[in-house]
Amino acid sequence: MTRKSFGVIKPEIRVLGVDDGVFIPHVESLVLLVGVVFRGGYWLDGVMHTEILVDGFDAADKISSMVMASPHYEQLRVIMLNGITFAGFNVVDIKALNAATGLPVVAVTREKPDLQLIHRALKHLSRSEERWKAVLNAGEIAEVSTRNESEKIYLHAAGISLVDAEKIVRLTSTRSNIPEALRVAHLVASGISDL
Amino acid sequence: MTRKSFGVIKPEIRVLGVDDGVFIPHVESLVLLVGVVFRGGYWLDGVMHTEILVDGFDAADKISSMVMASPHYEQLRVIMLNGITFAGFNVVDIKALNAATGLPVVAVTREKPDLQLIHRALKHLSRSEERWKAVLNAGEIAEVSTRNESEKIYLHAAGISLVDAEKIVRLTSTRSNIPEALRVAHLVASGISDL
Numbered sequence: 001m002t003r004k005s006f007g008v009i010k011p012e013i014r015v016l017g018v019d020d021g022v023f024i025p026h027v028e029s030l031v032l033l034v035g036v037v038f039r040g041g042y043w044l045d046g047v048m049h050t051e052i053l054v055d056g057f058d059a060a061d062k063i064s065s066m067v068m069a070s071p072h073y074e075q076l077r078v079i080m081l082n083g084i085t086f087a088g089f090n091v092v093d094i095k096a097l098n099a100a101t102g103l104p105v106v107a108v109t110r111e112k113p114d115l116q117l118i119h120r121a122l123k124h125l126s127r128s129e130e131r132w133k134a135v136l137n138a139g140e141i142a143e144v145s146t147r148n149e150s151e152k153i154y155l156h157a158a159g160i161s162l163v164d165a166e167k168i169v170r171l172t173s174t175r176s177n178i179p180e181a182l183r184v185a186h187l188v189a190s191g192i193s194d195l
Numbered sequence: 196m197t198r199k200s201f202g203v204i205k206p207e208i209r210v211l212g213v214d215d216g217v218f219i220p221h222v223e224s225l226v227l228l229v230g231v232v233f234r235g236g237y238w239l240d241g242v243m244h245t246e247i248l249v250d251g252f253d254a255a256d257k258i259s260s261m262v263m264a265s266p267h268y269e270q271l272r273v274i275m276l277n278g279i280t281f282a283g284f285n286v287v288d289i290k291a292l293n294a295a296t297g298l299p300v301v302a303v304t305r306e307k308p309d310l311q312l313i314h315r316a317l318k319h320l321s322r323s324e325e326r327w328k329a330v331l332n333a334g335e336i337a338e339v340s341t342r343n344e345s346e347k348i349y350l351h352a353a354g355i356s357l358v359d360a361e362k363i364v365r366l367t368s369t370r371s372n373i374p375e376a377l378r379v380a381h382l383v384a385s386g387i388s389d390l
Contacts, residue, residue, distance in 0.1 A: 034387070043370055044239070044379050047386025175238055184239050191242025192229070192387050 004077075004104050006164040009171055012039045014075040017181025018063060019082040020052070021193025029054055031087040033062060034189040037072045038181035041174030046072050047188065052087050055125055059090040060134075064100040078168055081107040082182050084138050084156060085118075089125055093134035094158040104160035107138060108169060108178055112154050142166060146173035153177055199272075199299050201359040204366055207234045209270040212376025213258060214277040215247070216388025224249055226282040228257060229384040232267045233376035236369030241267050242383065247282050250320055254285040255329075259295040273363055276302040277377050279333050279351060280313075284320055288329035289353040299355035302333060303364060303373055307349050337361060341368035348372055 014037060021032035030051040037046040050066040052059045063081075067073055084092050084107045094105040118135055122128040138156040144166045145152055157165040172179040209232060216227035225246040232241040245261040247254045258276075262268055279287050279302045289300040313330055317323040333351040339361045340347055352360040367374040 032387075044382060047382045049387050187239060187242045188383055188387070192227075192244050192383070 004160055004164075006160070006167065009164075009167050010040070011171065012042075013077050013168065013171070014039060014045065014072065015078045015080055015168065015172055015179065015181050016067060016072070016076050017080045017082070017179060017183075017185035018086075019182060019185035019189045020086040021189040022195050023054055023087055023193070024195065025054070025088055027054060032189055032193040033059070033066075033086060034185050034192070035063070035066055035070075036181055036185045036188060037070075037076065038172065038179075038184070041172040041180040044184060046070070048072075052090050054090070055088040056090045057127070057130070059086045060092045060097045060100070063092065064097055067101050067103070076103055078160070079103050079105045080169075080179055080182055081105065082186060083107055083109045083113075084135065089122060089131055091131045091134040093137045094156060095137045095139075096134075098159035104165070105158045106160065106165045106169065107156040108182055109154045110178065112143070112152075113141065144169060146170050146177045148177055151177045199355055199359075201355070201362065204359075204362050205235070206366065207237075208272050208363065208366070209234060209240065209267065210273045210275055210363065210367055210374065210376045211262060211267070211271050212275045212277070212374060212378075212380035213281075214377060214380035214384045215281040216384040217390050218249055218282055218388070219390065220249070220283055222249060227384055227388040228254070228261070228281060229380050229387070230258070230261055230265075231376055231380045231383060232265075232271065233367065233374075233379070236367040236375040239379060240270075241265070243267075247285050249285070250283040251285045252322070252325070254281045255287045255292045255295070258287065259292055262296050262298070271298055273355070274298050274300045275364075275374055275377055276300065277381060278302055278304045278308075279330065284317060284326055286326045286329040288332045289351060290332045290334075291329075293354035299360070300353045301355065301360045301364065302351040303377055304349045305373065307338070307347075308336065339364060341365050341372045343372055346372045 023031040035048040050062045142162040218226040230243040245257045337357040
């Protein structure tokens with residue numbers, strides 16, 4: 001894995017925030033997955049979308065196809081994910097997504113992931129060892145504060161050091177304690193999808 | 196029609212921007228219509244959606260149902276539309292939309308609407324007189340410049356004076372020469388819809 005080195009991070013760094021829409025758990029169906037391109041923490045520059053299967057295995061592939069087909073691809077510097085699981089337990093192997101796209105991947109969560117709980121939940125699903133491997137591939141976790149010292153968020157990173165990931169996450173968390181691209185990806189994905 | 200009077204306009208005034216997704220002209224189908232809630236020209240606060248028929252008559256009703264069912268309804272002060280026609284010639288009667296929602300409606304276009312051209316195009320469609328009446332109900336047009344003195348945009352307004360409409364449009368055009376809510380509604384609607 002090559003690690004991109006970031007020196008000074010430009011305030012207008014182009015980042016993609018990815019989140020999924022609403023869906024009924026455990027019911028086989030396609031779920032909207034939205035990517036929003038932000039210039040740093042301020043301006044929305046573009047929106048893209050794809051669909052993934054509830055509890056499926058296609059999240060990483062679908063995200064990488066969506067990103068690489070986008071006219072924004074050349075400008076993007078980082079992919080940010082709202083956690084490493086979408087549409088239930090469709091786990092994104094962030095190392096694989098980094099390798100496929102050539103872009104650093106940072107997964108952000110508001111709660112500290114409970115690996116034991118995830119491991120237990122996965123046992124009820126098909127190919128649980130494959131899913132668990134993708135979870136473990138997320139690697140080390142960093143506890144970070146952004147706008148508010150007392151509220152912590154949690155990062156996994158691939159293709160970028162946790163120190164650089166933290167810098168970018170802090171810089172782009174302009175409106176809440178998570179990066180604006182992820183806040184807006186959540187609002188768009190949940191506002192557009194139907195149950 | 197009651198006209199809302201705006202004194203000093205707060206920079207965080209909640210506005211809704213509405214735009215439609217991509218579609219194949221003249222082919223009967225449903226088109227995504229997206230509403231984005233902005234605080235003034237800066238922060239996205241929410242996203243809502245509905246669907247309307249290509250060349251149909253349901254745009255005003257669908258927008259008013261979408262807005263009034265939204266948890267943001269009580270906070271909204273203005274509805275902004277990207278023009279008065281959506282999904283082809285599904286014309287929004289802005290006076291009717293104002294009456295149904297109780298909210299001022301401002302339609303913004305980058306090009307000056309050519310009424311003669313619209314009149315002629317409508318003649319190829321069913322119930323053309325009804326559509327034409329909705330166009331005429333948009334009333335007077337104002338030519339306005341926002342961020343750039345040399346680029347003009349055009350406004351129709353219902354339930355608000357053109358002077359107040361212009362103030363709100365200027366205040367919220369932070370990133371381009373149209374209000375940020377409309378710029379983002381366009382990016383979301385076109386980024387999410389498929390052909």
